[in-house]
Every structure is written in structure tokens, then in C-alpha cells.
Amino acid sequence: MELKGTAASAGIGIGRVTVVEEPDLSYTSRTVEDTAAENERLNAAISGYIAYTNAQADTMREQVGEKEAEILTGHIVMISDPFMQGEMTKLIEGGTCAEDALVQICEMFATMFESTGDELTMQRATDVRDVKTGVLAELLNKRPVDIGGLPQDTIIVTHDLTPSMTAGIRPGVIAGVVTETGGLTSHSAILARAMELPAVLSVPAACTSLKDGDLLIVDGSNGIVTVEPDEAAIAAAREAQAAYAAEKAELAKFVGCRSVTADGVVIELFANIGKPEDATQAMEKDAEGIGLFRTEFLFMDKPTVPTEDEQFEAYKKAALICKGKPVIIRTLDIGGDKDVPSLGMEPEENPFLGFRAIRYCLAREDLYRTQLRALLRASAFGDIRIMVPLVTCVDELTAVKDLLKRYMIEFDQEGIAYNPDIMVGIMVETPASAIMADALAAEADFFSIGTNDLTGYTMCADRGNEKVRYLYSTYNPAVLRSIKRVIEEGNKAGILVGMCGEAAADPLLIPLWISFGLGEYSVSATSVLATRKQVSLWTKEDADALASKVMQLNTAAEIYEVLKEAAR
Ligand code: PEP
Ligand code: MG
Numbered sequence: 001m002e003l004k005g006t007a008a009s010a011g012i013g014i015g016r017v018t019v020v021e022e023p024d025l026s027y028t029s030r031t032v033e034d035t036a037a038e039n040e041r042l043n044a045a046i047s048g049y050i051a052y053t054n055a056q057a058d059t060m061r062e063q064v065g066e067k068e069a070e071i072l073t074g075h076i077v078m079i080s081d082p083f084m085q086g087e088m089t090k091l092i093e094g095g096t097c098a099e100d101a102l103v104q105i106c107e108m109f110a111t112m113f114e115s116t117g118d119e120l121t122m123q124r125a126t127d128v129r130d131v132k133t134g135v136l137a138e139l140l141n142k143r144p145v146d147i148g149g150l151p152q153d154t155i156i157v158t159h160d161l162t163p164s165m166t167a168g169i170r171p172g173v174i175a176g177v178v179t180e181t182g183g184l185t186s187h188s189a190i191l192a193r194a195m196e197l198p199a200v201l202s203v204p205a206a207c208t209s210l211k212d213g214d215l216l217i218v219d220g221s222n223g224i225v226t227v228e229p230d231e232a233a234i235a236a237a238r239e240a241q242a243a244y245a246a247e248k249a250e251l252a253k254f255v256g257c258r259s260v261t262a263d264g265v266v267i268e269l270f271a272n273i274g275k276p277e278d279a280t281q282a283m284e285k286d287a288e289g290i291g292l293f294r295t296e297f298l299f300m301d302k303p304t305v306p307t308e309d310e311q312f313e314a315y316k317k318a319a320l321i322c323k324g325k326p327v328i329i330r331t332l333d334i335g336g337d338k339d340v341p342s343l344g345m346e347p348e349e350n351p352f353l354g355f356r357a358i359r360y361c362l363a364r365e366d367l368y369r370t371q372l373r374a375l376l377r378a379s380a381f382g383d384i385r386i387m388v389p390l391v392t393c394v395d396e397l398t399a400v401k402d403l404l405k406r407y408m409i410e411f412d413q414e415g416i417a418y419n420p421d422i423m424v425g426i427m428v429e430t431p432a433s434a435i436m437a438d439a440l441a442a443e444a445d446f447f448s449i450g451t452n453d454l455t456g457y458t459m460c461a462d463r464g465n466e467k468v469r470y471l472y473s474t475y476n477p478a479v480l481r482s483i484k485r486v487i488e489e490g491n492k493a494g495i496l497v498g499m500c501g502e503a504a505a506d507p508l509l510i511p512l513w514i515s516f517g518l519g520e521y522s523v524s525a526t527s528v529l530a531t532r533k534q535v536s537l538w539t540k541e542d543a544d545a546l547a548s549k550v551m552q553l554n555t556a557a558e559i560y561e562v563l564k565e566a567a568r
Helices: 035-063 066-079 082-093 098-114 119-139 187-194 231-252 278-284 296-300 308-321 357-363 365-381 394-414 431-435 437-443 451-459 477-493 510-516 525-536 540-550 556-566
Strands: 002-004 006-009 012-020 154-158 174-179 199-201 215-219 224-227 268-273 290-294 326-330 383-388 424-428 446-449 496-499 520-524
Touching: 006 187, 012 174, 012 231, 035 066, 035 082, 035 098, 035 119, 066 082, 066 119, 066 187, 066 278, 082 098, 098 119, 119 296, 174 187, 174 215, 187 199, 199 215, 215 231, 231 525, 268 278, 268 326, 268 496, 268 525, 278 308, 278 525, 290 308, 290 520, 296 308, 308 326, 308 365, 308 383, 357 365, 357 394, 365 383, 365 394, 383 394, 383 446, 394 424, 394 437, 424 431, 424 437, 431 437, 431 451, 431 477, 437 446, 437 477, 446 477, 451 477, 477 496, 477 510, 477 556, 510 525, 510 540, 510 556, 520 525, 540 556
Parallel strands: 012 154, 154 174, 174 199, 268 290, 268 520, 290 326, 326 383, 383 424, 424 446, 446 496, 496 520
Antiparallel strands: 002 224, 006 199, 012 215, 215 224
């Protein structure tokens, strides 16, 4: 039998199932009279939870890394939030028992995160519920099962792989993970990838349809779980495992190499990040800089808007981790499918064509000033570059540059250090900016092509809408012509042209980017080495020959076929 889910972490695991259930945390609600004592109980449980989680974070730090440990310390930050604790205390003072106060407030936050409809903010709901379960276990004296004790070659099957569960995983012992929930950007997925643990997520009813001791093949590269495979399937899986290991070893050879085509055209290979700490993995994977830091995550993670100092610390941290390498930081890109609960944005009829990104920021100068000042201050600590999202006309870029000039004067008066020559570039991700590329190139210090949005806006097809998925493809000639033009105009003006959408790492499209003259590729940290390898397989001449063939075709399907045929 085969089950299908999300291919969240590549690799193939073969092993026997242990279904990891949450401990029974049922309790009876009570009305309390001694509210001071009840509050004490809650505080003691919170302290116990913090101590336990800190210890888990230490293990995680040792076994996996700092970034992953920070997910757990993030839980400590969450439960230490004075607002959250204050709300619980208020309930207890009204006679609510500690368990109810905890559950009600955590659920209130979880529902708020979920109601955003935004995948990334919705993941925060998992974190709040993880915190709730942890503190409730302390209140009820029922700590969860220790995953560290599971036998060799175990496949963990669980509703949701929470960061606190992951802390117990010993690398080399757990062969794979299957969950019922979680998407590509969930913490489960991030953690599984960081631990290089094959994982298939969002397999419906996995916890009920699979049972302890079942033999499984978890194919995290293709999102397939094979239950009770026969001999032939196991043999094939072992072969695929060996091929995967060989591919990894092959990629490891590209660490420390230059990013260059077979005939010596040098490109810059950067990584995309969502949090400053992600820069550590990017550097470990040998990225030559950061090509896109999506700052909206700093805003989406919190119940309040981050202050100038908080943002400054985050940007400075990324700059310091990158030790002088370029760090392209994109200013707040919210709206569309990205909601920031603390900003209370109004729902819109057509959010992707509405009050999004630079449009919102220019109308909220108070908010934008905080971010631009934080970026300028951090620019004293590394090669920080500012990138403006969703630009459609030259005026937007001019407005940002004017604001920056104004804040520089403020800093000169305040005696605060910054880089007066900081580069200011734009994301080219709208048809308007692609058409105006020549004019924008005269004003921008660099371009970065956002193929995710450029594809959607060019084809008028929402990337999240299944019904128009057939149109949402970067292989469409309209999108490719647009990208070609943007690269040519940028190169003509002598500015660096990069790409930070998913297509930058697409092995089939890379020869086209080489032919068009793309100067910088920004990909996920885990794709850096594979991209370096792909680039190394092509000469400019071969790439040009393929591109001239492809650019005469009129359909995405034909283009895909030709590129697939030519793939190396
Ligand atoms: C893009 O649109 O290609 C891009 C990189 O931005 P985001 O995916 O964050 O919209
Ligand atoms: Mg975009």
C-alpha cells in the first residue's frame, strides 16, 4: 500500500513504525478560591517547563545546531511574554483554574494565528500549542515520552512533529518521519531538513492507518510512504538510498569551489533566509552571501511590531554571521497572502492587487522609518543592501531613496554610524517593472528577479489556486521573455542582476539563466551546492544554443520537453 503526502525532507528511510501519541493531558475544570496559590501553581509549572525546555535546547544545540535550538528557546520566549502571562493571571484571579487559564489563552493566540490564512503565520499556532502541551504536562505532572529511547531504525509516525519532540531524536537512530499535518515551511519540515531526516508530512490519518511495528519506506524526496513493502520494493529503496548518498557526497565536492560555468563565466551564488539565524546554515552550505532576507517573518512571529532596536539586532546578526559577504535585506513584503496580525490590516477584495509590500510601507511611514533606520544602522556592521519589493514604477524607488537620504541626515545629526553608500535595489516581480526595466535600471543599484510573483502576475494565475495551477509555470514563454529582457536591460546598465524566486534553483532552467547572463542566483541553503554543480555543467555556448531553440517555442509544455531532453 502507498500513502501520499508532502515531500518535506529528501532522502529515503526504511524502518519500523512507532506511533508517538501526545500524553493524556485530560483534566477536570475547577473554580478556585485561593487564587494566589493557583497563580503560584501556574508559575511553578511555567518555571518547570522553561527548565525542561532549556535542557532540551542544550541537547538540540549539541546534536543538531544553534538554529534548531532556537526554535525551542523561542518557545521559552513565547511563554515568558508578560502579556500572555498577564492574561492567564487575570483569568485565575477571576476563579479560573490554572489548566483552563493556560489552555484558553494559548488557544486564543493559536486561533488568532490560524485565522490569518497565511501558511507561515499559521505555523506559529503549532508552536503555541506545543508550549501549551508542555506547560499542561508540568501542571499535571505528565512529561511526554522520551523519543531518545526509541530503537535503531524507527520511523516516527505522529500527528505533528513538534520541536520539543525533535529534541529527543538521535541522528542515525531515527530513520524517518511521517506526520498528519505540516507543510513545506512548517517547523517540522525545517527541523527534519536540518537533521537530514527523510520526512513525508500531511499524510491523512497516518496515526490511525499505521500501527507500531509496521515496516515502512519513507521516500522524503517524492512524498511517498510504502507500507509493508515486498522484497523488490525494499531492494529498490536500498538502491535509491545509495544513489542519494552518492549524490550528496558528489555535492560535498563543491564546497569551497567557485561558482563558475564550464567555460569560466563566474556567477554569484547566494541563499534565501527568513530569520537571521538561517544565515548560519547558509554559510555552512557555502553560500557566497544572502540574496533575499524575507523580513516579514520578524513581523509575523510576534504579537507586537518589532521595534527599531529589535530589527537592528536582527539585521546586524545576519551581517555578522556573513562576515562581510553581501546580505540583501528585503523590506517588509506583507499583504497578498502574508498577513501580520499586529498591523491589523483590513481585508481586501483582491489582496494580490492591493495594498501590499512597498505600497503599504510608503503609506505607513512610521512603520517604514523604523525598518529603514534599523537597516541603515546595521549597515555599519557588514555589506547590507536594501531591496524594495513589488515595485511597479520608478516613483516608488525614488520615494524610498528620498526617505533613506532623510534618515541619513538624522543619523549625521545624532552621530550614528551607517554606510552612506548602501546599495538600494529592487525586486523585479511585476510585469510593470519588467517592462520598465531600462528606466528602473538607471535608478536601482541592483535587480533581483522574483520569479514566484513574476510568474503569477504575468500569467494572471495565483500560485496557491489549484484550478489555475496549469498556467502558473515559469516555463511559459511570456515569463521567460520577460526575464530575458530584465536581465539584458540590467546588464546593459551595468548593475548586478540576480534572481531569488524558486526558479533560480531549477536545474532545467539554469542553462537559460546562464545564456541570458544572470549574475546572481539566490536559492534555499539546501540547494546551494546543487545549483553550483548545475552551473558548472554548462558552457555559455551550449546554454546559448539551447536558449535560442527554447525561445522560439510558443508553449510551456514544449519548452519543458526541450529543457528536459537537454538536462544534464
Ligand atoms: C518572488 O516573488 O519570487 C519572491 C522571491 O518573493 P516571495 O516568494 O517572498 O513573494
Ligand atoms: Mg515576491
